[in-house]
Amino acid sequence: MAVELLKEKYRSQVREVVLGATKEEGGTRSHTLKVGGESALPFLHFEGTIPNRPLVAMEIWDIVPEEWPASLKSFFEDVYDDPGAWAKKCVEEYGADLIAVRFKSADPDIKDASAEDCIATLKKVLEAVGVPLIVYGCGKAEKDNTIIGPLAEAAEGENLLLGVAEQDNYKSVASAAMAYKHCVIAQSPIDINIAKQLNILIAEMSTPLLDRIVIDPTVAALGYGIEYSYSIMERARFGALQGDRMLAMPTIANVGHEVWSKKESYISEEEQPGWGDQAERSMAWEAATAGALLQAGMDILVMRNPNAVGLIKKLIDDMMKG
Amino acid sequence: MGLTGLEIFKHLPKTNCKKCGFPTCLAFAMALANGKTSLDNCPDVSDEAKEALSSAAAPPIRLVKVGSGDNVLEMGDETEIFRHDKRFNHPTVVAIAVNDNEDIEAKIDTINGLAFDRVGQHYEVDMVALINASGDAATFKAAAEKAAAKTQKNFTLVTSDVAAMEGALQVLADRKPILYAANKDNYEKMTELAKANSCPLAVKGENLDDLAGLVEKIVALGYRELVLDPGSRDTSKVLADMTQIRRLAVRRKFRPFGYPTMVFTSKDDPQEEMLQAITYVAKYTGLVVLNTTKKELLLPLLSWRANVYTDPQKPVAVEPGAYEIGEVNENSPVYCTTNFSLTYFLVEGDVDATRIPSYIISVDTGGISVLTAYADNKFTAEKITAAIKEYGMEEKVKHRQIVIPGAVAVLKGKLEEESGWEVIVGPRESAGIQKFAKERFA
Numbered sequence: 001m002a003v004e005l006l007k008e009k010y011r012s013q014v015r016e017v018v019l020g021a022t023k024e025e026g027g028t029r030s031h032t033l034k035v036g037g038e039s040a041l042p043f044l045h046f047e048g049t050i051p052n053r054p055l056v057a058m059e060i061w062d063i064v065p066e067e068w069p070a071s072l073k074s075f076f077e078d079v080y081d082d083p084g085a086w087a088k089k090c091v092e093e094y095g096a097d098l099i100a101v102r103f104k105s106a107d108p109d110i111k112d113a114s115a116e117d118c119i120a121t122l123k124k125v126l127e128a129v130g131v132p133l134i135v136y137g138c139g140k141a142e143k144d145n146t147i148i149g150p151l152a153e154a155a156e157g158e159n160l161l162l163g164v165a166e167q168d169n170y171k172s173v174a175s176a177a178m179a180y181k182h183c184v185i186a187q188s189p190i191d192i193n194i195a196k197q198l199n200i201l202i203a204e205m206s207t208p209l210l211d212r213i214v215i216d217p218t219v220a221a222l223g224y225g226i227e228y229s230y231s232i233m234e235r236a237r238f239g240a241l242q243g244d245r246m247l248a249m250p251t252i253a254n255v256g257h258e259v260w261s262k263k264e265s266y267i268s269e270e271e272q273p274g275w276g277d278q279a280e281r282s283m284a285w286e287a288a289t290a291g292a293l294l295q296a297g298m299d300i301l302v303m304r305n306p307n308a309v310g311l312i313k314k315l316i317d318d319m320m321k322g
Numbered sequence: 323m324g325l326t327g328l329e330i331f332k333h334l335p336k337t338n339c340k341k342c343g344f345p346t347c348l349a350f351a352m353a354l355a356n357g358k359t360s361l362d363n364c365p366d367v368s369d370e371a372k373e374a375l376s377s378a379a380a381p382p383i384r385l386v387k388v389g390s391g392d393n394v395l396e397m398g399d400e401t402e403i404f405r406h407d408k409r410f411n412h413p414t415v416v417a418i419a420v421n422d423n424e425d426i427e428a429k430i431d432t433i434n435g436l437a438f439d440r441v442g443q444h445y446e447v448d449m450v451a452l453i454n455a456s457g458d459a460a461t462f463k464a465a466a467e468k469a470a471a472k473t474q475k476n477f478t479l480v481t482s483d484v485a486a487m488e489g490a491l492q493v494l495a496d497r498k499p500i501l502y503a504a505n506k507d508n509y510e511k512m513t514e515l516a517k518a519n520s521c522p523l524a525v526k527g528e529n530l531d532d533l534a535g536l537v538e539k540i541v542a543l544g545y546r547e548l549v550l551d552p553g554s555r556d557t558s559k560v561l562a563d564m565t566q567i568r569r570l571a572v573r574r575k576f577r578p579f580g581y582p583t584m585v586f587t588s589k590d591d592p593q594e595e596m597l598q599a600i601t602y603v604a605k606y607t608g609l610v611v612l613n614t615t616k617k618e619l620l621l622p623l624l625s626w627r628a629n630v631y632t633d634p635q636k637p638v639a640v641e642p643g644a645y646e647i648g649e650v651n652e653n654s655p656v657y658c659t660t661n662f663s664l665t666y667f668l669v670e671g672d673v674d675a676t677r678i679p680s681y682i683i684s685v686d687t688g689g690i691s692v693l694t695a696y697a698d699n700k701f702t703a704e705k706i707t708a709a710i711k712e713y714g715m716e717e718k719v720k721h722r723q724i725v726i727p728g729a730v731a732v733l734k735g736k737l738e739e740e741s742g743w744e745v746i747v748g749p750r751e752s753a754g755i756q757k758f759a760k761e762r763f764a
């Protein structure tokens with residue numbers, strides 16, 4: 001018997017954001033990337049278009065990531081002292097679509113590096129790879145406010161994705177994006193209303209920025225409250241398709257950052273015999289977290305383990321088949 | 323369930339004869355919709371209308387039970403598309419495939435060992451999917467005997483050969499396994515077998531159209547304990563099919579799809595297989611059969627299943643109490659936080675990462691976060707003091723020091739007065755705990 005499929009008719013779609021800029025466009029990237037633009041729920045090709053595949057960014061630091069477990073660190077042992085080489089390895093060997101540079105050195109409790117130091121590093125990375133870049137500060141808002149502006153200025157026209165604007169601290173990042181032609185990550189604490197409110201605040205500063213916002217809804221790792229992030233994402237994406245333009249931005253998730261501090265990532269099999277091999281388990285934890293978030297509509301996954309990246313890229317290949 | 327008065331009215335005789343005690347058929351229909359009377363009170367309702375009304379009143383997806391005795395797994399009875407609307411009811415059953423021509427005992431031992439404890443919860447693989455890979459009925463039966471003797475887990479018996487199924491059922495019928503599967507060639511005999519043994523019957527279509535047709539034929543034979551396999555194996559196709567089955571059953575009340583679903587993973591690589599299963603658990607699958615028995619891959623899968631099937635409407639809380647992180651002793655540091663689960667899990671993860679065995683007191687704030695609870699007078703010096711006493715911290719540790727979240731540093735004075743403990747103000751953000759602990763306790 002012929003089954004009549006139930007296809008949703010949506011009024012709207014996710015905004016499409018372009019990352020990076022080529023020489024003609026005022027930057028130096030070898031190519032640009034588009035993200036978002038979906039007119040259907042995740043990978044439901046039968047009722048709309050998924051014009052752009054979700055992207056996988058790999059995260060690099062500007063200091064040696066001492067806190068990473070050996071099973072993760074070992075991939076990058078040869079490149080830690082050189083963020084350019086690290087970025088290049090991620091792109092050339094591991095297939096990263098984007099590079100996310102985290103300026104850990106700026107942390108006042110680590111090296112308290114200056115904006116000039118960070119700019120020098122950013123330039124190295126820009127030279128080393130042609131892919132578009134994501135830029136994160138050290139995570140301490142007061143300090144980040146002093147480095148993001150100068151970094152944005154130094155890379156004017158590159159159309160970076162600048163992190164992060166938050167509800168009580170969005171102006172410096174948003175104005176840097178506005179002034180020097182970059183995109184901006186708008187981060188909200190697992191709260192759909194704040195996500196929307198923040199976009200409205202940014203739009204009040206500059207309406208054109210609306211098409212250059214990527215929402216970070218804040219994700220929790222698998223086993224640590226991921227279901228809340230998942231459901232917030234599902235609601236936001238459904239809202240976007242139903243016409244809520246202030247939620248209709250593509251999304252980004254700091255998967256690696258969340259996963260690699262959790263027990264499942266580092267505890268050895270000797271210490272926790274029931275949990276299986278640490279190296280594979282930690283990789284699987286990161287991949288599973290990313291795979292779960294893809295089902296809620298995540299557009300950019302920021303990850304660390306090259307094998308998890310490889311697996312997720314294969315999963316995305318499969319999911320993009322109509 | 324969910325029928326309106328008007329929908330019911332359409333099926334009534336419309337004679338307004340009043341025999342039901344209501345002035346009109348419409349009044350009766352309205353009362354019925356509100357559960358205030360029963361259909362039996364209308365003597366003139368036709369059998370056809372009875373059938374239509376009772377099936378319309380049935381839940382959109384049938385509850386199907388596998389197993390017997392204390393070991394029953396429930397599947398189906400789902401009513402939602404999105405978990406944020408209402409809890410998904412019956413977690414995806416996770417089964418591991420065992421071929422009848424491999425070392426059954428060794429494999430079943432491994433499967434029996436696939437049990438995990440994490441964050442105070444216990445996860446297990448639920449089922450063995452015994453596959454007639456040999457194609458031989460006697461081998462299948464012998465394998466069923468070996469497997470049955472080795473495990474109390476539930477079974478799916480996988481063969482399209484009716485004779486082989488019959489043989490295995492001689493061993494396993496009492497355990498009420500799923501019979502996999504009825505197809506267009508064998509469905510009459512398989513249905514008979516399922517009926518005779520009261521076992522759930524899996525129905526495998528070649529696609530959605532084929533599946534719906536097959537289900538209708540089996541239902542016409544009078545059997546409804548069904549589990550649906552749309553036959554797709556490519557990840558994105560399975561997602562599309564599972565979505566359609568759920569939507570059509572729930573939103574359109576399309577009866578042929580009103581049953582729980584199942585699928586086999588198709589990737590040879592165990593890691594890729596796990597990611598397929600992650601996708602299927604997220605999107606509506608009632609039972610997934612995997613090949614891998616790797617703990618490091620099944621732990622994330624079972625954790626994800628536990629996450630998806632939590633109740634989104636419950637306050638987001640962990641049980642208040644004193645949690646032991648690592649091998650604690652009487653000198654271990656004591657932290658306190660709220661019982662908002664996101665906060666608690668963050669703190670737990672970060673305390674755990676210090677690798678210094680510690681206690682965390684999860685204070686009952688009704689599942690709200692530190693600052694909200696503080697503002698709401700639910701995270702106070704009195705409450706923390708009461709928790710220290712109630713959870714026996716004075717006996718558990720020799721020292722009298724407690725770490726409070728940096729965000730509520732103002733509580734320090736009052737809490738010291740109230741509890742007599744020395745209060746150490748911890749970092750504002752949980753992420754700062756590692757550094758804090760290194761400086762303070764290492």
Ligand code: SF4
Pocket residue numbers: 334335336337338339340341342343344345346347348350363364365366367
């Ligand atoms: S008894 Fe039946 S037919 Fe008569 S009024 Fe009531 S509902 Fe209508």
